[in-house]
Amino acid sequence: MSASRARFHAAQARAYRKLDNPPEMELDAWLDSNDQIRQKLVVQLDQTDNPLDIEYLEFSLQELGKRRERIIFLFENQREYELLDIFADVLNRDLEFVAEAAERMGHSTDQTLVIGTFPTGSINAKVLPVDDTADSRERYIVVDSGLPTFANLLAKAVTNAVPCFRRPDNSEPDYLNDIALVEREIMKDPQAVVTRYAELIQSYVANGDPNAAPRYLVSPDSVVISGRWLSSIEQFIVAHEYAHVVRGVMPKIVEDDSVRQAFARAIEAELSRFDELESDQLAMNIVIEAYRQRFTDFEYVNKFVIFPIFVMFYALSDLQWAVDSILSGTHRENGPPKDSHPPPIDRLEALFKWLVEDYVKTDSAKASIQHSYDLAHKIMGYYGGMAQSMVAVAIERGIPVHPRWQ
């Protein structure tokens, strides 16, 4: 373990010990890159009335029998905070993936980056200096410890809305992104489909833990699709921070009197906004290029990389809105997060505009992206509506947000 990673780990441990109720750690399915393992377990769970009969690898559901009501899905169980290091391993894999693509594109950095999770209570990851020395060549990338799991369960919840299929010539699962078909899928049982998402938002906000939401199974094909969406979302989050690093530190403005300070703050806010949007563009560019190396079919990249990132912005918006609304005890306007980032929906709009106006050149690629944008808007409209109703009930009942958000 590198020295900076060891320091990060020690700080993580201190932070968790300080919390009254340490957030429960789970080894979620997204930790395992082997989709086959996940599929096998889903099939096993589908075939038994008693999930406690199943033992898989070194993992024994039996040992968790006392918490049976919380057990449905492999790896979605409770663990100690020390294993947050496993999150770090997954995020480090994402970072390697991102850095490799970025370097190919000519965006490299001489900084040493250490990535890990921390209960930051922010929907945005952050880049922090390891120490204050001016020549420090190390940076921490810090992601809220609930965010990777939130992204996983978000991807899973969205598969409820899309019909999955397999092409006869191709064993890989795919999904239909026809908007009318998706709407029909939601309408089959709107309560069941959209409630999963609302429960997820509520669990993260009120319990500080996305895993507090009730568990449920999705089909083996959906597991594969949600796994791919999850990777893209994770990689985008990491790539956004990587983009901040390669784009360098913003100029600092000297503040020497109050008028200048006000002006400086305004400039800085505008610079920050600009920096965030540019970092989103570079991040999207890096992630798309990484996948284009592997998949020549742009429609694949559109369905499995661009679409889930659009979905992510809606979800981050709902999450921030839920926190703000419950904290203030009222339905709030959907404002910006507490840090320098513009509101997630503004970032989505700017990113979408850039993609279709500047990034892709062909009409068919523009149409594909437009379609993903419309689909994300449609699905997340239904999902967000339910989440808002649930937040309204939480406000009425005086349910507070978890301390991590305050």
Ligand SMILES: [Zn+2]
């Ligand atoms: Zn940022």
